Amino acid sequence: MSSSSGVTIAIDAMGGDHGPSVVLPGAAISLERRPGIRFAIFGEEQAVLPVLDGLPKLKAASVFHHCDVSIRMDERPSQALRQGRYRSSMWRAVEAVKTGEAHVAVSAGNTGALMAMAKFCLRTMAKVERPAIAAIWPTLRGESIVLDVGATIGADAQQLVDFSLMGAAMARALFGAEQPTVGLLNVGVEEVKGQEEVREAARFLKETAISGLSYKGFVEGDDLGKGTVDVVVTEGFTGNVALKTAEGTAKQIAGYLRAAMSQTWMARLGYILAKSAFDRLRDKMDPRKVNGGVFLGLNGVVIKSHGGTDAEGLAAAIDLACAMAENGLLGKVEEALRLFHERLTAETVVEVAPETI
Amino acid sequence: MSSSSGVTIAIDAMGGDHGPSVVLPGAAISLERRPGIRFAIFGEEQAVLPVLDGLPKLKAASVFHHCDVSIRMDERPSQALRQGRYRSSMWRAVEAVKTGEAHVAVSAGNTGALMAMAKFCLRTMAKVERPAIAAIWPTLRGESIVLDVGATIGADAQQLVDFSLMGAAMARALFGAEQPTVGLLNVGVEEVKGQEEVREAARFLKETAISGLSYKGFVEGDDLGKGTVDVVVTEGFTGNVALKTAEGTAKQIAGYLRAAMSQTWMARLGYILAKSAFDRLRDKMDPRKVNGGVFLGLNGVVIKSHGGTDAEGLAAAIDLACAMAENGLLGKVEEALRLFHERLTAETVVEVAPETI
Numbered sequence: 001m002s003s004s005s006g007v008t009i010a011i012d013a014m015g016g017d018h019g020p021s022v023v024l025p026g027a028a029i030s031l032e033r034r035p036g037i038r039f040a041i042f043g044e045e046q047a048v049l050p051v052l053d054g055l056p057k058l059k060a061a062s063v064f065h066h067c068d069v070s071i072r073m074d075e076r077p078s079q080a081l082r083q084g085r086y087r088s089s090m091w092r093a094v095e096a097v098k099t100g101e102a103h104v105a106v107s108a109g110n111t112g113a114l115m116a117m118a119k120f121c122l123r124t125m126a127k128v129e130r131p132a133i134a135a136i137w138p139t140l141r142g143e144s145i146v147l148d149v150g151a152t153i154g155a156d157a158q159q160l161v162d163f164s165l166m167g168a169a170m171a172r173a174l175f176g177a178e179q180p181t182v183g184l185l186n187v188g189v190e191e192v193k194g195q196e197e198v199r200e201a202a203r204f205l206k207e208t209a210i211s212g213l214s215y216k217g218f219v220e221g222d223d224l225g226k227g228t229v230d231v232v233v234t235e236g237f238t239g240n241v242a243l244k245t246a247e248g249t250a251k252q253i254a255g256y257l258r259a260a261m262s263q264t265w266m267a268r269l270g271y272i273l274a275k276s277a278f279d280r281l282r283d284k285m286d287p288r289k290v291n292g293g294v295f296l297g298l299n300g301v302v303i304k305s306h307g308g309t310d311a312e313g314l315a316a317a318i319d320l321a322c323a324m325a326e327n328g329l330l331g332k333v334e335e336a337l338r339l340f341h342e343r344l345t346a347e348t349v350v351e352v353a354p355e356t357i
Numbered sequence: 358m359s360s361s362s363g364v365t366i367a368i369d370a371m372g373g374d375h376g377p378s379v380v381l382p383g384a385a386i387s388l389e390r391r392p393g394i395r396f397a398i399f400g401e402e403q404a405v406l407p408v409l410d411g412l413p414k415l416k417a418a419s420v421f422h423h424c425d426v427s428i429r430m431d432e433r434p435s436q437a438l439r440q441g442r443y444r445s446s447m448w449r450a451v452e453a454v455k456t457g458e459a460h461v462a463v464s465a466g467n468t469g470a471l472m473a474m475a476k477f478c479l480r481t482m483a484k485v486e487r488p489a490i491a492a493i494w495p496t497l498r499g500e501s502i503v504l505d506v507g508a509t510i511g512a513d514a515q516q517l518v519d520f521s522l523m524g525a526a527m528a529r530a531l532f533g534a535e536q537p538t539v540g541l542l543n544v545g546v547e548e549v550k551g552q553e554e555v556r557e558a559a560r561f562l563k564e565t566a567i568s569g570l571s572y573k574g575f576v577e578g579d580d581l582g583k584g585t586v587d588v589v590v591t592e593g594f595t596g597n598v599a600l601k602t603a604e605g606t607a608k609q610i611a612g613y614l615r616a617a618m619s620q621t622w623m624a625r626l627g628y629i630l631a632k633s634a635f636d637r638l639r640d641k642m643d644p645r646k647v648n649g650g651v652f653l654g655l656n657g658v659v660i661k662s663h664g665g666t667d668a669e670g671l672a673a674a675i676d677l678a679c680a681m682a683e684n685g686l687l688g689k690v691e692e693a694l695r696l697f698h699e700r701l702t703a704e705t706v707v708e709v710a711p712e713t714i
Contacts, residue, residue: 140609150544153552187507187597195510195594221601225609237552238595240544244578245599249606252497252582256641257614260634267634274627277617284613 016108026314139227370400373465383671496584
């Protein structure tokens with residue numbers, strides 16, 4: 001339990017498959033765990049107020065703002081931006097981060113629309129070309145950060161280096177590591193040895209000592225679950241496929257396990273005896289516990305919750321938002337980028353000097 | 358059990374982390390299951406003959422060819438090709454397919470070197486620009502085929518269409534389906550909607566009725582484990598990452614399960630009672646059972662076994678080789694490509710005709 005005093009989270013109450021009926025109970029769970037947090041809640045009053053009235057503690061900790069427009073889960077980002085800019089619950093939640101009313105915004109809505117609005121409203125940080133979405137990945141060692149899991153497709157070498165810096169800053173904020181380890185996702189097949197941009201980023205990270213991260217080289221798909229490094233960097237297409245493949249494999253094995261444990265009476269009896277062990281396993285594999293994709297590289301922190309999650313999952317995304325606000329994620333990312341580019345400029349000057357004399 | 362009479366498998370006895378001590382016992386296991394098969398075994402006689410002498414049934418079913426050179430697991434493909442061409446056990450196994458001495462070649466050696474030699478020796482089929490490696494993926498519905506898992510990086514639309522045709526031909530050979538379902542791997546994030554080449558391949562597959570496959574649209578990472586389609590098509594970088602991510606996730610969960618089941622005496626007792634259920638689960642999750650990446654698009658079938666597998670895994674790769682030979686994989690792929698390109702040419706002529714009149 002943490003007090004999180006002074007942290008305000010902006011909530012898009014209309015986001016996700018179930019809207020306020022899941023989002024608000026999720027916020028209430030998070031408030032139980034962190035009694036000091038405050039909320040700025042955005043949504044349609046006919047949908048939000050009946051639910052909020054049933055959650056008096058949450059109501060007392062919140063400021064509610066009515067919004068006429070809600071973004072649908074299947075809306076195209078361009079259309080959502082056109083129709084929902086300035087007035088939708090999603091936009092207003094993001095805008096609250098810009099105006100300083102809230103520290104972090106959380107939405108379970110349409111990822112594409114949320115990214116489009118966040119980019120339009122908050123803008124990318126100076127020197128960052130493209131934002132990334134970072135996921136928290138459960139591993140045998142604990143947790144790692146994987147980015148990008150879907151914001152961009154086909155990042156170039158410079159963007160992969162940016163992702164490395166931003167991911168390491170997030171690892172410092174989240175895990176408290178001074179020098180988080182970073183790896184670039186690649187394939188092990190000798191002949192192909194990865195895309196040119198991945199190799200170029202690797203050369204740069206190897207040759208440039210960057211304060212605040214320790215570059216460990218290439219990692220492969222099976223290193224994700226092992227937790228070989230704190231931060232795994234890749235472009236959004238591969239990252240998104242990897243994330244969903246891991247989620248799908250976990251569900252598949254859970255399905256096998258359920259089937260196996262109900263097949264004979266001996267197995268069923270064994271299951272009953274080992275129930276607390278199975279509960280711990282389910283807990284470990286629970287995707288709700290690591291719910292929340294963090295948008296990095298914007299002038300403000302926005303967190304995307306899974307659209308289909310329940311109140312527990314939503315609460316995990318809000319917990320993550322609080323942790324990011326308390327640990328100063330935004331400042332850490334800004335500082336890492338500033339230091340990096342200052343040093344890079346200084347070194348370039350030194351390198352160029354002999355020739356200009 | 359199958360007789361597999363008349364099928365000869367060429368074996369690179371020196372491949373893999375353990376060489377003949379694993380490869381030959383693997384072949385012996387496969388021979389027990391399919392007493393009709395014959396082997397052409399390639400390797401260094403000092404390493405191979407002592408093991409082969411201990412496996413008299415295998416020896417009786419084999420022709421042994423001494424080769425001076427063995428390809429190391431860490432050798433660069435270009436170097437392997439330079440030093441091992443015409444005389445290494447890997448080359449000679451592949452060459453046996455070209456000369457007709459064997460129907461399929463199996464090696465647990467270096468993937469890059471094997472692909473380089475297979476391309477050089479067998480050549481790609483007419484109209485196929487690049488070969489692919491197809492993996493068999495265990496799913497909740499049974500098995501699917503996923504390609505490419507590492508032969509090429511960054512396939513264009515035409516190559517993705519080729520992979521679809523070849524993957525469907527393999528599904529017909531392996532699963533006996535008349536019209537296997539095919540999906541293109543993509544990301545679900547609305548804003549990005551996938552790479553241009555993936556979208557272009559999708560447009561083509563949607564608009565062109567291709568005999569012998571039923572195109573089902575885009576699939577995502579979590580569809581792999583569900584078995585949503587018979588054949589999942591992607592380029593090699595993403596496919597390789599997805600394959601290794603799934604393997605890593607399965608290992609990670611097995612680790613969690615072991616830890617949970619040994620934590621309390623109740624859990625241990627439950628484990629003992631449910632042991633047969635756990636054994637079935639382990640069997641389902643056993644990566645050795647689906648060992649074997651099939652090289653598609655070459656004028657001959659080559660199968661790559663995991664380098665680190667044991668004799669059981671090697672036997673699974675040989676079983677797959679036998680199945681591919683018996684079911685005429687090569688002919689099915691050739692026919693699918695021929696029919697497709699004939700139709701395409703015919704249609705182009707019809708389309709062009711009015712303008713040329």
